[in-house]
Every structure is written in structure tokens, then in C-alpha cells.
Amino acid sequence: MMVFNRRKFLIKHASWMLIVFLLLVWEMICVGFNVPEYLFPAPSSVWASGVDRWQPIMMHAWQTFFTTLVGFAIAVVVGVVLGVAVGTYPIVYKAFYPLLVGFNSIPKVAFVPVLVVWFGIGTVPAILTAFLISFFPVLVNVATGLATLEPELEDVLRSLGASKLDILRKVGLPRALPYFFASLKVAITLAFVGSVISETVASNMGIGYLMMAASSSMDMALVFAGLIVIGIMGVVMYELFAWTEKRFTRWANRGVNNTAI
Amino acid sequence: MVFVEFEDVSLAYEEGGDLAIKDISLSVKQNEFIAVVGPSGCGKSTLMKLVSGLTEPTSGYVYIDGRQIGGPQKCIGMAFQASNLLPWRTTLENVMLPLEIVQPYRSQLRRKRQEFEAMAMALLERVGLKGWEHKYPWELSGGMQQRASICRALIHKPQLLMLDEPFGALDAFTREELWCMLQELWQEQPFTVILVTHDLREAVFLADTVYVMSKSPGQILVKRDIDIERPRPLSVTYTEPFAAQVHVLREHIGSIRQS
Ligand SMILES: Nc1ncnc2c1ncn2[C@@H]1O[C@H](COP(=O)(O)OP(=O)(O)OP(=O)(O)O)[C@@H](O)[C@H]1O
Numbered sequence: 001m002m003v004f005n006r007r008k009f010l011i012k013h014a015s016w017m018l019i020v021f022l023l024l025v026w027e028m029i030c031v032g033f034n035v036p037e038y039l040f041p042a043p044s045s046v047w048a049s050g051v052d053r054w055q056p057i058m059m060h061a062w063q064t065f066f067t068t069l070v071g072f073a074i075a076v077v078v079g080v081v082l083g084v085a086v087g088t089y090p091i092v093y094k095a096f097y098p099l100l101v102g103f104n105s106i107p108k109v110a111f112v113p114v115l116v117v118w119f120g121i122g123t124v125p126a127i128l129t130a131f132l133i134s135f136f137p138v139l140v141n142v143a144t145g146l147a148t149l150e151p152e153l154e155d156v157l158r159s160l161g162a163s164k165l166d167i168l169r170k171v172g173l174p175r176a177l178p179y180f181f182a183s184l185k186v187a188i189t190l191a192f193v194g195s196v197i198s199e200t201v202a203s204n205m206g207i208g209y210l211m212m213a214a215s216s217s218m219d220m221a222l223v224f225a226g227l228i229v230i231g232i233m234g235v236v237m238y239e240l241f242a243w244t245e246k247r248f249t250r251w252a253n254r255g256v257n258n259t260a261i
Numbered sequence: 262m263v264f265v266e267f268e269d270v271s272l273a274y275e276e277g278g279d280l281a282i283k284d285i286s287l288s289v290k291q292n293e294f295i296a297v298v299g300p301s302g303c304g305k306s307t308l309m310k311l312v313s314g315l316t317e318p319t320s321g322y323v324y325i326d327g328r329q330i331g332g333p334q335k336c337i338g339m340a341f342q343a344s345n346l347l348p349w350r351t352t353l354e355n356v357m358l359p360l361e362i363v364q365p366y367r368s369q370l371r372r373k374r375q376e377f378e379a380m381a382m383a384l385l386e387r388v389g390l391k392g393w394e395h396k397y398p399w400e401l402s403g404g405m406q407q408r409a410s411i412c413r414a415l416i417h418k419p420q421l422l423m424l425d426e427p428f429g430a431l432d433a434f435t436r437e438e439l440w441c442m443l444q445e446l447w448q449e450q451p452f453t454v455i456l457v458t459h460d461l462r463e464a465v466f467l468a469d470t471v472y473v474m475s476k477s478p479g480q481i482l483v484k485r486d487i488d489i490e491r492p493r494p495l496s497v498t499y500t501e502p503f504a505a506q507v508h509v510l511r512e513h514i515g516s517i518r519q520s
């Protein structure tokens with residue numbers, strides 16, 4: 001009994017323990033080998049720097065958070081609309097797919113200069129980069145969820161005289177929901193990547209900009225503090241969507257994740 | 262009165278390709294219970310699709326209630342080998358699904374939801390699923406899912422019930438139990454039934470008329486009336502006339518195999 005509980009405890013807190021462990025190793029390496037702070041600051045000095053510049057970090061973090069969420073929201077809307085179209089109409093699928101795949105292969109950072117020419121530096125290119133980088137997974141997942149609908153389920157409704165819209169509403173969309181929620185987790189992390197990339201290249205606001213500015217003044221502790229803030233925001237949003245996913249699509253993971261909750 | 266009528270119906274899934282069924286003519290009377298048996302791939306499911314209007318015949322005509330079929334029908338309930346319940350809906354919500362689609366229930370649903378729910382609950386209770394209404398399909402056993410699936414096929418009071426091997430995936434005990442359940446439902450409130458099955462005992466036990474189909478391309482080889490008195494208790498399956506009927510059908514199937 002004791003052993004079992006300890007195992008459970010370990011599984012539950014494994015992620016925290018790993019983080020603490022890695023921080024300790026990091027600290028020991030920096031202190032032990034006497035690594036200069038302008039190359040690789042120890043966690044303690046990153047922490048100190050973070051506490052010290054709390055206010056500017058928060059301001060920039062808020063900016064990044066805002067641009068990411070706006071870009072992400074646009075991505076969700078566009079992704080769902082296109083995904084429904086692609087997943088429902090074979091003709092749209094045929095027409096769009098090569099284009100979309102090609103578009104997705106382009107590194108989104110390549111768009112930033114274009115966006116800067118069009119919209120100037122600042123918030124707009126960051127929002128658009130976040131959008132560009134994150135709408136594709138949403139689109140693909142929604143389309144897949146709709147396109148892989150079992151023909152039998154469709155037949156059940158069709159034999160009742162259901163219209164195409166009825167089938168979409170009653171079966172298609174509910175069935176695509178788990179795919180949709182799964183894509184949100186991927187999309188939100190990608191959206192952070194997009195906005196931070198854009199900020200490092202073309203902005204005077206946001207965590208990306210803060211890190212760029214700090215690295216040019218050799219303030220490595222602040223750069224790492226910025227990295228960690230992005231990481232934390234990413235994890236929090238990911239967990240938020242993971243939680244929503246679990247809540248709304250319990251039927252899709254019946255029994256599978258029971259132990260992991 | 263004839264309810265479903267096939268007139269020289271043939272169907273090829275691909276244009277100019279092999280026929281899946283060929284020159285089928287049969288007629289089903291109102292409230293008659295027919296069973297279709299035949300080797301695998303002979304076109305039994307195809308027959309169902311034609312009646313439900315999901316596919317159109319390549320040649321020939323299918324009539325329901327004197328009208329030629331064009332497109333999906335509304336007075337039909339269907340159940341398949343897989344229960345095809347929607348996993349995100351509870352059993353009750355699954356059973357209510359047709360009411361959200363078929364008129365006149367559809368437009369009355371908002372006003373009469375309580376009444377309709379009571380109707381669905383009563384039907385579920387009737388098939389022994391009381392207490393399971395708010396469970397999800399995956400929390401039900403295979404037999405329970407199939408019961409729910411049959412409820413869903415019947416909730417909108419269709420005139421025609423089509424069953425495509427609905428008991429095929431179940432164990433023998435559950436299967437016999439559901440035979441009796443189906444027979445009772447049918448006798449209480451008659452409707453026309455077309456049952457596709459592999460199981461000759463099932464066909465003889467349930468049907469008024471059994472049709473035997475040939476190997477692909479499917480044709481009707483034999484039409485056999487089962488004149489065993491109703492209601493048929495399970496014990497009838499151990500009687501001489503029953504065994505004789507099954508035996509005759511088995512011989513027909515056997516001769517198809519050899520040819
Ligand atoms: N959607 C389809 N497209 C092309 N051919 C099909 C399709 N559905 C069935 N067929 C063909 O039509 C023939 C009859 O198939 P059907 O599903 O009606 O057989 P069945 O009698 O129901 O068989 P089983 O007893 O195994 O369910 C088969 O030869 C099959 O290959």
C-alpha cells in the first residue's frame with residue numbers, strides 16, 4: 001500500500017521534480033565551472049534579474065501575451081471556417097490542399113519583412129505572424145475530423161432525410177471537436193513562437209524585443225528571464241486548453257487517460 | 262396491401278461494372294415481417310440501401326407505399342450490425358436523434374421536449390434499458406447498445422423498419438432475448454420489417470416470409486412462407502416444424518454454395 005501511494009505521488013509530481021532537478025544541475029554547472037554570467041547565467045542570477053526587472057518584464061510579457069492571443073483567435077476562426085469547407089466539400093479540398101501544404105512549408109519568419117513593409121513595425125506584424133503560423137494545424141485537424149466521419153453514421157442520418165447541414169451539425173462538428181481541441185494545444189504554442197519571432201525582428205515591444213535588446217547589451221540573465229517567461233506563458237495556455245479539451249470531449253478519451261488525470 | 266415493391270431492380274456500383282444485384286422483384290405487404298438471407302457479398306445490404314433511398318437502382322423501380330423512391334425516405338428506421346450510436350450523446354439523446362430531424366417532430370421538439378423525452382424513456386424501458394438513459398453508449402454492453410440502436414430506429418414511429426444483421430455481433434443468449442423483444446415490439450404496434458441476416462434460425466423465428474438470395478450478382482432464388490403461429494415463444498425453435506423450415510432453407514443455401 002505504502003509503495004503504491006509513493007509511486008502515485010511520484011507520477012503526479014514527476015514534472016516538478018524534473019524541473020527542480022534540472023535547475024539544480026544548471027546551477028551546479030554554472031557555479032562549479034565558474035561560467036561567466038555574460039555567457040550562461042546561473043538560475044539564481046536569472047531569478048535575481050527577473051525580480052529586479054519585474055515591471056518591464058511584465059509589461060513586455062503582457063504585450064506578447066496580447067498579440068499571441070489575438071493572432072491565435074484569428075487563427076482559430078480562419079482555421080475552423082477553412083477546415084469546415086475543406087472537410088465538407090471535396091472540391092474545396094482538391095483546390096486548396098496543395099496551396100495550403102506549400103504555404104505551410106514556408107518558414108513564417110520569412111513573412112515578417114513583408115509584413116513590416118505593409119504594416120510597419122510593432123504589434124500588427126506580430127499578430128499576423130502568430131496567426132500565419134498557427135492556423136494550419138487548426139484547419140488540418142478540423143478538416144480531418146470532418147473527412148474521416150464514418151459513412152455509417154452519415155447513413156443513419158441520411159436515411160432519416162437529414163440535410164447536409166443537419167449532418168454537419170449533428171454528427172460532423174461534434175465528431176470533429178476532439179480534433180479541434182487537440183489542435184488548439186498545438187496552435188497556441190505555435191502562436192507564441194510566431195509573435196516572439198516577429199518581435200525579435202520587427203518590434204519595440206514584447207518579450208522578443210526585450211530579449212533582443214538585452215542580448216545586445218550582454219545582459220544574458222535578462223535574456224534567460226525572458227525565455228523562461230515565454231515558457232511559462234506557453235505551458236499555462238497549453239494546460240488551459242488541455243483542460244478544456246478534457247472537459248468537453250470526455251467521450252473521445254473514454255477510459256484511456258483515467259490514470260493520468 | 263403492398264408496402265414495398267421491387268420491380269426488376271438491378272444495381273451496379275460502378276457504371277458498366279459488375280452487377281451487385283440483378284433483376285430483383287419482390288413485394289412486402291404492409292406490416293409484414295420479411296427476412297433476407299444469402300451468402301456474404303450477395304447484395305443484401307445493397308437491397309437496404311435501395312429501399313432507404315441512399316442509392317438509386319441502375320435499372321428497375323423501387324416503390325414504397327405506391328410511390329417511386331427518389332432520395333432518402335422519412336418513414337424509415339434503420340439499425341445495423343454496429344450500433345452506430347453517437348459517443349458524445351447519452352443513450353437518451355441518441356434515441357431522441359431522429360426526432361431532431363424527422364418532421365413533424367422536428368418543429369414540435371422545442372415545445373414538446375418533455376413529452377418526447379417521456380416517449381423515449383418509455384421505449385427504453387420497454388427494451389430493458391431503464392436506468393441507463395443517461396449513460397453514454399460506451400458505458401453499455403454490446404447487447405444494450407443494440408437495444409438502444411433499435412429504439413433509435415423506432416422512436417419516430419416509422420412505417421418501415423430495416424435491420425441489417427442487427428444481432429450479428431451478439432452472443433447467442435443475448436441474440437435470442439432480442440429476437441423476443443423485437444417480436445413483441447412488432448406485435449404491439451405493427452410496422453413493416455425487412456431483416457437481413459446470416460442466421461437461418463433467426464430468419465425463421467422472426468419472419469413471415471424468408472427470401473433466399475443467390476451468390477453475387479444477387480437474385481432472389483427462393484421465397485418461403487413461414488406459417489408458424491404467432492406469438493412465437495423461444496421454445497418453438499426446438500419444435501419439429503421449425504427445424505424442418507430451417508433445414509429446407511439450409512439446403513437451398515447449401516446448393517448455392519456448391520453451384
Ligand atoms: N460502396 C460500394 N462500392 C462498390 N461496390 C460495393 C459497394 N458496396 C458493396 N459493393 C459490392 O456489392 C456487392 C454486394 O455487397 P453488399 O454489401 O450488399 O453484400 P451483403 O450481402 O450485404 O454482404 P454481407 O452479408 O457480407 O454483409 C459486393 O460484391 C460488394 O463488393
Ligand SMILES: [Mg+2]
Nearest residue numbers: 305306307425
Ligand atoms: Mg451487408
